[in-house]
C-alpha cells in the first residue's frame with residue numbers, strides 16, 4: 001500500500017468494527033508498521049476523530065421534546081383513527097379494542113356519524129398524563145389549571161381541533177368504566193368567536209354540551225366547554241371524568 | 251404491530267434523541283431541529299405500514315427526516331453551501347496538531363453549515379457512530395464508494411477548519427516526506 005492510499009483508508013477506519021475489509025485493514029496495518037509518517041498521522045487522525053465525534057454528539061435535547069412528540073403522536077393517532085372510523089365504523093368497532101375518541105362532527109364535512117373509535121389499549125396511551133396536560137396548557141397559552149378536576153389518568157389526548165373555523169385546544173378523557181364513552185374538553189379563548197347554539201347543533205342528539213362556569217379573571221376569560229356522549233341521562237355528564245367522585249364540579 | 255399509538259410511542263421513545271441531534275446538526279438551529287423532528291415523526295406515523303423491518307426503524311426515520319430537510323432547503327440553501335466540487339481531495343498528509351484537539355462547538359457547527367448536505371450527512375452519521383457505511387449509503391441512495399470518498403474529503407475539510415496545520419509542524423515532526431505524495435491544495 002502506498003502512503004496516499006494509507007491516508008485515504010486512515011480516515012475511514014472506525015473505532016467500532018472493521019468496515020474496510022480484512023485485506024485492506026491488514027495492508028494498512030502493514031504500511032503503518034513500516035511508515036512512521038503515516039503512523040503519526042494515524043494517531044493524530046484518531047485524536048481528531050474522537051474529539052469531533054464527542055462534539056458532534058453533544059447536542060442537548062430540549063426537556064419538553066419527548067412529551068411534545070408523544071402528545072402529537074396521540075393526537076395523530078386520534079385523527080387517523082377518527083378518519084378510519086368514519087370509513088369503517090362497524091368493522092373497526094368490532095375488531096379493535098376500544099377507547100372512545102372523536103365524534104368527528106368538527107371536521108369540515110361534518111360527518112353525521114356518531115362513531116367512537118379505537119386507539120389501542122385503554123391504558124398507556126398517555127404515559128405521563130400530568131406532564132402532557134401541563135405542556136398542553138403551557139403551549140396553548142391557557143391558564144395553568146384545568147377548570148375542573150379532570151382525572152389525568154383518563155387522558156387520551158391533548159391537542160387542538162378546528163371548531164367553527166378556529167383552532168381550539170381540546171383534551172379528551174375516556175370514561176373510567178366504559179371505553180366507548182369520553183369527554184372532550186374545549187378551551188375557547190376570550191375572543192367572542194364561540195357560538196354555543198351552533199356548537200350544540202353540531203353534535204348528535206345523544207351528546208351533552210356543558211359549559212363549565214369559571215372565574216373570568218382566574219381563567220383569563222377562557223370558556224371551557226365539555227362535550228360528552230350521554231351514557232346515563234340521570235348521571236351528571238362530567239362526574240365520571242373528574243378525579244374525586246362525589247366532589248361536585250363548580 | 252399492536253396499537254397504532256403504542257407503535258408511535260415506542261418509536262419516539264427509542265429514537266427521538268438521536269433524530270433530534272441529527273436534525274440539529276443538519277439545520278444548525280434548535281428550533282428548526284425540533285420542527286424537523288416533529289415533522290419526521292408525523293410523516294413516519296402516516297407511513298408506519300411501510301416499515302417492514304422494525305429493527306431498521308432508526309435508519310428509516312433518519313431517511314425520512316433527511317428527505318424532509320432536503321425538501322425544505324432545496325432552494326434556499328444550496329447557493330450558500332460549499333459545493334461538492336469545491337471540497338478538496340484528501341491531502342496526502344495531514345499536519346499533526348500537537349496534543350489533544352479542542353473542538354469548539356460553534357466552529358464545528360459553522361464548518362458543517364458551510365458544507366453541502368451531500369458532505370454534511372455522511373460526516374454527521376460517521377461521527378454518530380451508529381450507522382455503517384452501508385447504512386449511510388442506503389440512506390443517501392449512493393454507492394458506498396461515493397460515501398467513503400465524500401467522507402474522506404469532508405473530514406479533510408473539517409480538519410482544515412477546526413485543526414488548521416501549525417506552521418512548521420511538518421518540519422519539527424521530521425516527517426520523511428514533507429511535500430506529500432501527490433499532495434494537493436484543497437480547492
Ligand SMILES: [Zn+2]
Nearest residue numbers: 003006035038
Ligand atoms: Zn505512509
